[in-house]
Amino acid sequence: MFSADRGETAAELVRTSPLLDFPAGTRVLDLCCGPGLFLLPLARRGYAVTGVDLSPSLLDRAAGVCAEAEVDVRLVRADMLAYADPGSFDVVLNVFTSFGYFDDPEDNLQVLRNAWTSLAPGGRLLVDVMGKEVLAGWIGRPQAVDLPDGAYVVQRDVVLDSWRRLRTDWTLVRGTTARTASITSFLYSGAELHDLFVAAGFSDVECFGGFDGSPYDQRSRRLIIRGTRK
Structure with missing residues (x-):
């Protein structure tokens, strides 16, 4: 699941994706950061990066990778169902299909609400899943x-x-x-996840078919939803 090839893919996405292109110093939360595949390239781009995950072993791996590369990140062990840090981030990322795993659909909605709370006004949430x-x-x-x-x-x-x-x-x-x-x-169509973002309070919700910013259509390989906290 966390192979070297996948790490290289993450680094390439951070380097080239218009959806991951932010001003230097942007405060980015990687929610469900795992072993840090995105943390390292995000930090190298000059963002102020925080990684949150529930797994101590994965956080240890992330800490080791970032220490070896001599990049500064903040790591927090927390459950995404409960974690919120009001107004502390400009961007919240949830990538590699790390959303939808709670049995109660209201819990999955709560994760989006937590992300809304954690964003500063004007901040954006980006969720990447395998669309239905x-x-x-x-x-x-x-x-x-x-x-x-x-x-x-x-x-x-x-x-x-x-x-x-x-x-x-x-x-x-x-x-x-x-x-x-x-x-x-849970499986989400583009329309279903779009509406879930709206229910969580997000505005200007958009669907993309890849990190290149392409439209979500019959050629897409991913479903990426982005919404803004007004």
Whole structure:
């Protein structure tokens, strides 16, 4: 999930994306920062970066990566359902499909409300997920990823509740043994996530089909929603 290739992709997105191009000194919150794939390139662009995650082990990895690169970031262990730092950020990012994992849909809405609270007036929230329309184009095809030690992981996605939710199964095969873990999340169309942003209080809500700022249409590979706190 957090391979070197994915880290390089994150760095390239931060370097080239018009959606991630902010003035120097912009206060950026990476919500669900994981091991810091976005933290490092964001800090290198001169932004004041804070990373929030619930996992101590992932935060330790993020701290190690940033220390090795000699970049200054602030790391906070917190649950996104509860975390809010009123008016402290100009930008809140939630990337790599880190949204929609609470069983109660009201909890997912609360995450957006927390982000609204954490933004200064004029600040923006950007959420990056696998949109329902995009997923419909390729779901059903298991994907396999080889690991350096000769093991491999097979990912399989299953649509639930009439396209309301998605279960993703990961099976790790190592030698003659196999282990499977699953996680369930809500699926959102562009219109549904747009309306959720509005319900959370955001204005000027826009949908994009990629970090290049392209429109969200039949050619899109991601669903990116951006909204502004007025």
